[in-house]
Every structure is written in C-alpha cells, then in structure tokens.
Ligand SMILES: [Zn+2]
C-alpha cells in the first residue's frame with residue numbers, strides 16, 4: 521500500500537445567494553476558503569516513474585513540462601486576456617509559468633519550463649461522465665492520459681481540467697474544491713465547474729472584472745497545487761525559515777503567499793486575487809516559499 525496525501529485548495533465562491541438575506545448589501549462576494557489535508561491509502565501503481573520525485577526535480581531536472589488535458593465543457597482559459605484594472609494584455613498561462621520560473625530562480629540548476637498557452641497545445645479528452653472524483657480517480661486519469669513519463673532531466677506534470685466535483689468519500693460532492701494535487705504523483709486536477717460558478721452579484725462588477733477574476737482564480741489554483749506537487753510547504757522541500765502553518769497542513773503562514781490557507785467565511789481569496797489584478801503582478805509565491813525552493817539541495 522502506498523500512502524498518498526491530497527491537498528485541496530478550496531476557494532470560495534458562493535455568490536448570488538438569495539438564501540442569505542442577512543448578507544450585507546455590499547458583500548457581493550462571499551468567500552469561503554478552506555483547505556483539507558486528506559490521507560488516503562491506495563493500492564500502488566500510480567503510473568509514475570522513478571523520476572517523479574522531489575529529489576530529481578531539484579537536482580537533475582532541466583525541463584519542467586506541463587501536459588494539460590481537458591474534458592469538453594471543462595476547457596481551461598487560454599490565449600490572452602486584458603486585465604481590466606491595468607489595461608494590459610498577457611497570456612493567461614504566463615501567470616502560472618511566471619510562478620514556476622520564480623520557484624527555480626537563483627539556483628545552480630537551470631530550468632526551462634514548457635507550459636501550453638494556446639488551446640491547440642492542450643489535449644481534449646473524451647467525456648469521463650463523472651459527477652465525483654476521488655484521488656484514485658485522478659491518479660487513474662493521469663495513468664491513462666499522461667503521454668510521457670518523467671526522466672532524470674525532464675519532469676512531466678499532468679494537469680486535467682474536469683467536469684464534476686471532488687469527493688473525499690466517493691459519493692459526496694465537495695462543490696467548493698477547485699483543485700487537487702495528488703501527493704507523491706505529478707497529477708493535478710482542476711474542477712472547472714467550481715470556477716465557472718464564480719460570479720459577482722453586482723452586474724457592473726461582473727461585466728468588468730468577473731472574467732479576469734475567474735482567470736486569476738484558475739491560475740492561482742494551478743500555482744497553489746503545483747506548489748504542493750513541488751514540495752511546499754515542508755512537503756518534501758526543507759524549510760529555510762520556519763513558516764509552515766501546521767494547523768492547516770502543508771501551508772504557509774505568510775498571508776500574502778499563494779500557499780497561505782485562508783479562513784472560511786471571509787472574502788480573503790477574492791481580495792487576494794483583486795490585489796493582483798490591481799497591481800498587474802503575477803508572482804504569487806512570497807519570500808519564505810521562494811527561499812525554500814530556490815535554496816533546496818536534496
Ligand atoms: Zn493547499
């Protein structure tokens with residue numbers, strides 16, 4: 521039996537909830553952010569290679585490749601978008617890519633990242649017809665659709681955008697979980713239905729920043745889950761400065777960091793995303809996490 525851990529970024533979303541009359545008028549977005557650390561025992565065979573591990577990724581890896589697949593109806597954001605706050609256009613997936621490059625900056629190990637930016641570089645897969653996804657299901661999907669295994673010099677990570685919701689028990693849908701990284705594997709799942717459900721109740725806000733917010737939420741989720749996959753926080757990568765929020769698993773105590781676990785009942789996440797829209801900046805990892813990845817020598 522191999523033990524895996526899955527990390528779930530729970531962003532929060534519940535907007536337009538007429539069933540909550542007590543909601544203040546200006547509370548157009550209600551955030552619920554939480555993270556669960558689940559421990560699931562599975563029967564072996566995750567389909568990974570001997571090189572899908574932290575040691576390889578922080579020593580001999582030269583290329584970090586991200587393979588993206590999606591079910592029809594769960595298409596990722598792609599190509600370019602215009603930040604309504606700054607007026608600047610950029611590739612959606614450069615947000616993710618910028619963060620990956622930042623993780624490996626200042627290392628003797630030089631990394632080239634390979635991240636798709638256009639839909640033509642991603643692969644549509646047949647409908648999986650699933651309303652719930654367990655970590656075992658995600659592992660099975662990765663085994664089936666990852667077309668290339670990692671080598672000593674190339675880390676191949678697999679990201680699947682799926683329809684349906686995460687389920688820790690195989691039946692109950694957790695409609696707030698946006699992404700899962702199956703620890704010990706290079707497999708990440710993004711639950712597109714959760715992202716699509718995000719909207720602003722104020723129509724003017726929705727028209728101006730709604731789409732950009734969803735784009736940033738999607739990219740921030742990718743960054744967060746990839747952070748776990750690449751050993752954060754204290755998840756295989758040694759901490760330089762103690763900054764693990766141990767009460768909340770493998771997370772960062774820095775509230776400004778994408779690896780921070782935000783408390784439920786707040787609009788922390790959306791406020792967080794909006795700060796990036798306003799500044800136009802893309803790097804969401806902060807000092808302590810970057811200090812860890814940039815100086816880690818396994
Ligand atoms: Zn997490």
Ligand SMILES: [Zn+2]
Pocket residue numbers: 772773774777778779780805806807808809810
């Ligand atoms: Zn951090």
